[in-house]
Amino acid sequence: MENKHLPNYLEYQGKYKGLMGWLTTTDHKRIGLLYFYSMFSFFLVGATLGILMRLELIAPGKQLMEAQTYNALFTLHGLTMIFLFVIPGVAAVFGNFFLPIMLGAKDVAFPKLNLLSWYLYILGALIVLSSQFMGDGPPDTGWTFYAPYSLKTQTNVVAAVFGAFVLGFSSILTGLNFITTMHRLRAPGMGWKRMPIFAWTLYATGWIQILATPIVGITLLMIAAERLLGIGFFDPAIGGDPILYQHLFWTYSHPAVYIMILPAMGVISEIIPTFSRKPIFGYTALIISSMAIAFVGYFVWGHHMFTSGMSDSSRWIFSFLSFIVAIPSAVKVFNWTATLYKGSIRLQTPFWWAMGFIFVFMIGGFSGLVIGSLATDIHVHDTYFVVAHFHYIVFGGTGFAFFAAMHYWWPKIYGRMYNTKIANVGLAIFFSGFNILYFPMFILGLRGMPRRYYDYLPQFTDGNVISTIGSWIMITGLLILIVNLAKAKKMTGKAVDDPWDGSTLEWKIQSPPTLENFEEIPVITGGPYEYKDR
């Protein structure tokens, strides 16, 4: 299946060379890396903004910036992290790179559309970022653009909203491309029940991307239309309904959480069997749970709105449905732990990341039940408890899986192995910093500290100091991880084709892969998780 004499995708020279070769590529692997470089840059911007916010909050009163600057900062932090990192995140980078390989295909179904998706992503990102520097000042609405404030503020909301709209197109096209690829380009013999779980999670994600993203696109355009043309969609003063905005926004933005987390769960579902040397426990249950999360995830958006003034009957319906979505999520965790049971576990870096993921995801998940429950949500709504919860889910879930994927697939992507000892030390520091940063926020929230406030009462100082120190520890771990991986990329020693003894197709081709992945399309004769050395 492999041919060492052919140039790999990094060396391959097409019509154009150098930078132009990258900017005009339709190779899914290079496009995956284009996403990776741009997305990781935005992630570092978002992380820097987060660090600055934590510095401001180290003590009550003004430390570094004025209140308006702080408002703009948390808006840009949210926009960058949500729309530019975690939503496209794992799917755009690792989905692009590995989905066709895992299916035994040479590329995605629509390679040119794939490149267009990346350009739309960059265009949307530039528009979002330009909103900081144009018009009447950076947006201060938070990433949710809640009406009627987003209609009234004099800041540059329209540009930010339009940027998010363009980003939505990128997401829709990626979802469409992946779904078509899975329907049309699976290798001979690869039935639906022989697809790796990562591919299945991308399938579920693709449907959410296609069906939910247009809703937020229209909603954001409605904001722009109301601001520019005065059409009364959401402002009660001109006949609109602000709660309608929340309905429309969260109809997308809650499923968007599953756009973030489902591919992350797919990554974990690949790592755990590889390092347990066992087929994944409950393959079918994992597939059904992915599809169930994608489906039920459409009907839980109202749990963001329990205190909005929504009707009582809607509140209990949404609360009930929110509890239901916990079931397929728990199925996954049980299946991962059952896979570990009696496995020949190899304690290597990607495995540790997967364990870190389960730990923080469980804290995030259980705290989600607290805010999914009507009575308790009333107390913690819009407090730091919610900030802690979603950072445990979004950063702890998607972020940890992103780093897990980086450490799992780095040798395949670049053909270079990193220093695993340094990687483990970096992970330990990162993990500690993460929990020191975010866990105190649960307590601050339970004690009543509201989110998004520039200043706070003196009794909240201790928690904020601990949290800020945690941010320094976490960023230290992050820098160690980045430097370690970047150094590995420049090392001369080649990684073997299959450093982890993996069983899915990407481990059966050379590292880095050739332009078309396979010289001959493979014929699949078994399931994705069959290990010879059990």
Place this chain on the structure above:
Amino acid sequence: MSKEPNHISGYKDHLMILGVLILLTIITVAITQVELTALNTAAALFIAALKATLVLLYFMHLKFDQKVFLIMTVLVLILIAAVIGITVIDYIDRY
């Protein structure tokens, strides 16, 4: 990969559907002149749904394609109907 030959619609069919769509658009405008209160909106939505169905079936070839695509489309419509239905519960009960 499907080896079935693709169905090709003739110009005559396309023009006929286009004519029906234009007719329905005229009806949509005309019906606003009749005072039906809330039924005006219902009528406009019904005609819009009818037009969308025609576009899906003929211009997007759903009628001639494999049944699986029709099933997928119907499932998506059910999903959207459910989302709208849950939202409407709020409006019925809130006021």
